[in-house]
Amino acid sequence: xxxxxxxxxxxxxxxxxxxxxxxxxxxxxxxxxxxxxxxxxxxxxxxxxxxxxxxxxxxxxxxxxxxxxxxxxxxxxxxxxxxxxxxxxxxxxxxxxxxxxxxxxxxxxxxxxxxxxxxxxxxxxxxxxxxxxxxxxxxxxxxxxxxxxxxxxxxxxxxxxxxxxxxxxxxxxxxxxxxxxxxxxxxxxxxxxxxxxxxxxxxxxxxxxxxxxxxxxxxxxxxxxxxxxxxxxxxxxxxxxxxxxxxxxxxxxxxxxxxxxxxxxxxxxxxxxxxxxxxxxxxxxxxxxxxxxxxxxxxx
Amino acid sequence: xxxxxxxxxxxxxxxxxxxxxxxxxxxxxxxxxxxxxxxxxxxxxxxxxxxxxxxxxxxxxxxxxxxxxxxxxxxxxxxxxxxxxxxxxxxxxxxxxxxxxxxxxxxxxxxxxxxxxxxxxxxxxxxxxxxxxxxxxxxxxxxxxxxxxxxxxxxxxxxxxxxxxxxxxxxxxxxxxxxxxxxxxxxxxxxxxxxxxxxxxxxxxxxxxxxxxxxxxx
Numbered sequence: 001x002x003x004x005x006x007x008x009x010x011x012x013x014x015x016x017x018x019x020x021x022x023x024x025x026x027x028x029x030x031x032x033x034x035x036x037x038x039x040x041x042x043x044x045x046x047x048x049x050x051x052x053x054x055x056x057x058x059x060x061x062x063x064x065x066x067x068x069x070x071x072x073x074x075x076x077x078x079x080x081x082x083x084x085x086x087x088x089x090x091x092x093x094x095x096x097x098x099x100x101x102x103x104x105x106x107x108x109x110x111x112x113x114x115x116x117x118x119x120x121x122x123x124x125x126x127x128x129x130x131x132x133x134x135x136x137x138x139x140x141x142x143x144x145x146x147x148x149x150x151x152x153x154x155x156x157x158x159x160x161x162x163x164x165x166x167x168x169x170x171x172x173x174x175x176x177x178x179x180x181x182x183x184x185x186x187x188x189x190x191x192x193x194x195x196x197x198x199x200x201x202x203x204x205x206x207x208x209x210x211x212x213x214x215x216x217x218x219x220x221x222x223x224x225x226x227x228x229x230x231x232x233x234x235x236x237x238x239x240x241x242x243x244x245x246x247x248x249x250x251x252x253x254x255x256x257x258x259x260x261x262x263x264x265x266x267x268x269x270x271x272x273x274x275x276x277x278x279x280x281x282x283x284x285x286x287x288x289x290x291x292x293x294x295x296x297x298x299x300x
Numbered sequence: 301x302x303x304x305x306x307x308x309x310x311x312x313x314x315x316x317x318x319x320x321x322x323x324x325x326x327x328x329x330x331x332x333x334x335x336x337x338x339x340x341x342x343x344x345x346x347x348x349x350x351x352x353x354x355x356x357x358x359x360x361x362x363x364x365x366x367x368x369x370x371x372x373x374x375x376x377x378x379x380x381x382x383x384x385x386x387x388x389x390x391x392x393x394x395x396x397x398x399x400x401x402x403x404x405x406x407x408x409x410x411x412x413x414x415x416x417x418x419x420x421x422x423x424x425x426x427x428x429x430x431x432x433x434x435x436x437x438x439x440x441x442x443x444x445x446x447x448x449x450x451x452x453x454x455x456x457x458x459x460x461x462x463x464x465x466x467x468x469x470x471x472x473x474x475x476x477x478x479x480x481x482x483x484x485x486x487x488x489x490x491x492x493x494x495x496x497x498x499x500x501x502x503x504x505x506x507x508x509x510x511x512x513x514x515x516x517x518x
Contacts (some may be wrong), residue, residue: 037381037416050381051419072378078306108378110313111306119376120313122338131305159337161330164302164323200330231333268348 001150001186001218003027003099004065005259005293007286011057014270015278020060024282027065027099029262030057032092033072038084047072047088058096067219067260068098069188075139075153076107076126079117086146093147100218101143102152102188105136105176125158128165128175137182144185151185152218157193157234159200172197173211180216187213190221191247192234192264199232205247214255222248222285223264237269240281245288252292261285317373342375343367349384352408352455353391356401365394384412398445400454400461410440410473410481417475423510432517433497433505439474439513441484441492443467476512488513 006026009019011034020028035054036047072085089101106123126132136153144151155176169175180187189212191205198205222245224238240263252258263281265273273281303311308323315322316338324331346366347354354362369375369390377383388409395402417438444451446462448469453459470489473481484492488508491500508514 033379036379038377038379047379052415076305078304078309107309110309112313118313118317119378120316120338121342121376122316122334124309124312127302127305127308129302129305131302135305159330159333160324161328162324164308166302229333229336230329233337268344 001100001259003067003150003259006261007282007289008067008260008262009278009282010262010264011060012265012267012270013053013056013060014267016275017060019275019279019282020064022063024279024286025064027067027260028061029067029069030061030096030098031069031071032088033070033085036088045084047084066096066098068092068101069154069262070101070103072108073103073143074106074108074123075103075143076105076132076136077109077117078107078135079109079111081139082109082117086143089147093149098149100150100152101147102154102219103143104156105153105179106156106158123156125156125160125163125172126175127163128169128171130166130169130178133169133175133178134182137179140179140183140185144183150218152188153179153185154188154190154221155193157190157196159231161201173208177211177213180213186216186218188219188221189214189217189251189258190223191244191251192221192223192225192236192240195241195244195247196225196232196234205243206250209247209251209254214251214258217251217255217258219260219262220248220251220258221262221264235269236264236266238265238273239277240284245284248285248288249291252288256292261289339370342370344375345377345380345383346370346375346387349380349387350391350405350408353388353395353401353405355455355457356404356461365391368394381412384408388412398443398464398467400446400451400464403442403444403451404455406440406442407471407473410442413438413440414473414475414477414480417512418480421475421512423476423512424516426506426509427516429502433509433514434495434517435492436474436512436515439472441489442471442473444469444471472511472513474508474511474513476510 004027008027008029009025011028011030035050035057037050038045039048070085072082074082106125108120108123109117110120112118140151169178176187194205222240223236224240225233225235226237263285311321311323343366346369369387388405391405395405445464445467450462454461470484471481472484487504497505
């Protein structure tokens with residue numbers, strides 16, 4: 001996959017510039033919704049830029065390549081994707097070019113009794129059915145075509161048991177596999193999400209990795225989480241668990257062609273880890289990545 | 301026979317908003333935990349949207365207002381700006397008037413509107429005196445009921461909130477004002493309140509038009 005290779009991090013404006021140098025990072029992952037707001041323009045909802053934070057983010061990213069990771073597309077909503085997100089990405093493609101684009105394999109809007117789209121409040125997983133797979137595959141193919149850059153879908157973490165399933169799809173791995181096969185898009189393999197689901201649904205994440213099309217993985221996410229009410233949560237609230245680092249080692253040793261690893265943390269937990277702690281997590285990701293990419297590592 | 305994706309999603313959407321006929325066992329630990337996470341996200345988005353206002357309330361009042369807002373379907377928006385606008389509007393309708401919390405709420409609303417207007421603001425060309433004017437939708441006048449410095453110290457956690465008194469300062473917010481706000485004069489505050497343009501000195505009206513406090517009617 002063309003584009004940046006190595007370790008990336010989100011654009012957190014509260015953090016010091018010193019974290020955003022090529023010494024520590026190879027690229028920056030932008031969540032564009034953070035710099036936009038919804039506005040009704042001529043009866044139509046649009047995502048319009050908030051100039052101050054957007055300019056600050058662009059200055060922050062001046063020295064590094066950028067990839068986009070949106071959160072509002074709701075690619076799995078049966079009634080339709082969130083079109084303002086697509087129009088925002090149209091504009092960004094020319095104003096702030098990106099090497100690839102990713103979204104989450106989930107839905108977060110449904111229709112209410114009046115037929116109007118409502119936010120669900122949390123994103124939900126798609127049932128592993130033929131209908132869901134084919135719906136998303138068609139949309140993913142059109143998104144990839146629309147922007148002319150690779151489009152990746154992220155495997156989500158969730159806590160819902162007994163989703164309706166078609167036997168030929170089976171589970172979340174079958175769903176992703178069929179979408180990738182039909183659409184031609186790639187996967188953003190979120191190892192922390194995989195780890196969460198493995199704990200909460202009682203399967204072995206290392207074994208499950210064998211069912212992931214690693215040849216189609218264009219990016220990996222790692223993050224931290226925590227326990228609550230007997231569930232392990234994808235909280236993005238701190239350091240990456242050792243088990244997830246192990247999964248990263250396992251993944252990259254099986255598929256050294258995977259170009260990119262991103263460490264994720266939510267803004268509200270930045271203070272908890274601090275710039276030094278964040279730098280340590282990035283260094284560790286880079287050490288693992290370079291171990292599997294010795295030539296690229298030496299060149300970098 | 302598996303139900304359609306649209307039916308599954310509609311049922312799940314209704315269930316998370318308190319409806320019945322959930323397609324997932326609503327008593328399962330996984331569904332109940334998902335609902336708890338959803339509640340926590342909604343409350344978290346609301347708190348993030350109005351942190352400064354909520355800081356001026358007691359824990360009980362804060363929890364009560366956030367809970368009431370989320371119970372009414374608030375906290376769902378993914379966009380912080382949109383959520384901020386909705387939650388501040390809710391708070392403005394619930395907070396005692398006058399109160400320091402309402403003042404900070406109105407300042408938060410006014411700043412957001414002025415910032416928003418500033419991204420496209422161009423001072424208008426002067427028109428005939430007969431052209432009617434109105435308040436800009438991106439402008440506001442907010443009154444303080446104690447020394448603003450003392451309220452800011454309380455917001456910083458450095459001091460207790462001062463007691464409420466008569467209005468001390470009126471602050472104008474508008475997209476064309478340097479730094480988006482300044483103290484209003486008595487004449488400006490009166491003009492803002494009454495819009496009695498015919499009785500106001502023309503230079504005052506012109507100045508407020510150039511700062512985007514007032515705008516010509518379309």
